[in-house]
Amino acid sequence: MSRILCIESSAAICSVGLYEDGNELGYREDRNGFKHSEMLAAFVDELLPLGKPDAIAISKGPGSYTGLRIGVSLAKGLAYGFGIPVIAIPTLEALAESVRETRKEEVVYYPMVDARRMEVYTAGYDSEGKEIEATHALVVEANSLTGDKKKLLFGDGADKLQGLLGDRQDIEIISGIFPEAKQLAKPAFRKFEKQEFEDLAYFEPFYLKEFVAQLPKKKL
DSSP states (O other): OOEEEEEEOSSSSEEEEEEETTEEEEEEEEOSSSOHHHHHHHHHHHHGGGOOOSEEEEEOOSSOHHHHHHHHHHHHHHHHHHTOOEEEEOHHHHHHHHHHTTOOOSSEEEEEEEEETTEEEEEEEOTTSOEEEEEEEEEOOTTOSOSSSOEEEESTTTGGGHHHHTTOTTEEEEOSOOOOGGGGHHHHHHHHHHTOOOOTTTOOOOOSSOOOOOOOOOOO
């Protein structure tokens, strides 16, 4: 039997799940928004008594710079401490697979992670899970996402586009879907079987864009 501890920290909501051969042993989630530094380690402490993991799976991005940094640091620390490997799962790929399992259609799947303002991180996947549009940052406009096929948009980045794209006949926005640790379990076990592990010395999150600190505006 193999156990994998899955950590999701790429978005505002953070979560941790412990899985044994694909079955969920325990799950913790915080929806209060960017409480990663407070909640993730506490969730891990609550789940570890259920069984020592054989690997740590982490959502590697793209997403929140700070959230990814906290999650990857925690994953590396646990891996070093237990002497076990880290498995990195692309955030958008995991999101797309979770929706495809319940909505298997001849459409283009666009998982979207919130960036800022009207920008999202996204990629396009076909009904077989093949990436047909590489991960990129997209500033969404009314004429964004062309092509004849129907498009399914989902993720915390898609929710904010309802007013802009919601009336288009070729687009369906599925609300209430966001990155979760439970989405990492299936791809993590596949990688575990193939021993597709990260080099802890060099592994970093997939930020996509470099973090730029903004100075506070001067008051007139």
